Amino acid sequence: MTAPLTGPDFGSYPATDVRWLLKDLSGVDLEADVAERERRIQSGRAHYAESLPIEYQPDAQYRELFDKVLVESAERLARAVGVVTELILEERGHDITLVSLARAGTPIGILMRRWAMCMHGLDLPHYAVSIVRDRGIDTAALDYLAAHYDPASVVFVDGWTGKGAITRELDAALAAYAASGGAVFDPDLAVLADPGSCARTYGTRDDFLIASACLNSTVSGLVSRTVLNDALIAPGEFHGAKFYRELAAADVSNDLLDTIGACFPDVQATVEGDVAAIRSGDRTPTWAGWASVEEIRARYDISTINYVKPGVGETTRVLLRRVPWKVLVRDLDAPEHAHIRLLADARGVPVEVVPDLAYSCMGLIKDVT
Secondary structure (H helix, E strand, O other): OOOOEOOOOOOOOOOOOOEEOOEEOOOOOOEEOHHHHHHHHHOOOOOHHHOEEOOOOOOHHHHHHHHHHHHHHHHHHHHHHHHHHHHHHHHHOOOOEEEEEEOOHHHHHHHHHHHHHHHHOOOOOEEEEEEEOOOEEOHHHHHHHHHHOOHHHEEEEEEEOOOOHHHHHHHHHHHHHHHOOOOOOOOOEEEEEOOOOOOOEEEEOOOOOOHHHOOOHHHOOOEOOOEOOOOOOOOOOOOEEOEOHHHHHHOOHHHHHHHHHOOHHHHHHHHHHHHHHHHHOOOOOOOHHHHHHHHHHHHOOOOOHHHEEEHHHHHHHHHHHOOEEEEEEOOOOOHHHHHHHHHHHHHOOOEEEOOOOOOOEEEEEOOOO
8 A cells, every 4th residue: 555645755744743645746737727727617627626726825914914813812722622632532532543634624633633642641643634525535545544543443533614515525425435345434523613513523613713724735734735636546546635845934834733732731621621511512413504504595696505615714715715706704893704804805805794694704606607
């Protein structure tokens, strides 16, 4: 089997933090103009995972805001990391293997690994794998994990839930893998934030700003989003990704981890109370987020639910790498999306106040067909 990729040869994270079950496509020209790429995706001529958007590099004002946001939110993020990690350790035991969904899940997986080390002295294996909407999870990566670890020990990790599309994708893909004769993996997805109420293992259900959502590769180990292109990925090979070495001067990936990790001791007591409260409550997903997205889709006469991206993290992604139509916010002056208002202004995207919005904000993708 192909060996995992590790830093510093691939990505800016230390090799001890994460092993990437990916194929290195750094030498391939995969980036496309955002508008043209969007037209090809929406017309059905291409799938979003076959190419990459050009990495948007924010201006100095936005970077200053990121630095400010990271400091202000670090303790809250540390608390959520602690809660979701403790819930997993309680329910799944200490002999677990963290498998983050690249790339948004990877910083969270690293932070969870560091919490387990800091608080329990555990040296948990952590891998990053690719999952693609409508295409499923990387089965070559699952083969690798099943060959090296007890599948029952694997815990899948992501950053946050939007409407829950990836939660459903993971569940369906793992069921299909098992049905085809593969190993049985637990589909319970652990996330830092679950504003869509579609996960039972989470650090919080608040729709708040996760600093790792503010940027692209420069906050994710300088790794691109994952690629699944039949011209580049042969059967049995891992999905691919690029390592953007040329962006090293702007990289804040490890700064984010260190800033949040420094808060772990300060939130330990609070985490214990949060875990007890979650454990005693009803954690059953209600999928309320999906229902609210359907309502917005109908209200704005949007052709597909895929053009509605709910929550702070998903709205940020729309502005960073898609063609946005408009941004909806519940409160125009909410601090958790100050960066979104900056991005919207820079790209000339209207921001509309919707007081009854179920999420703090939503990003609507423009229909360019």
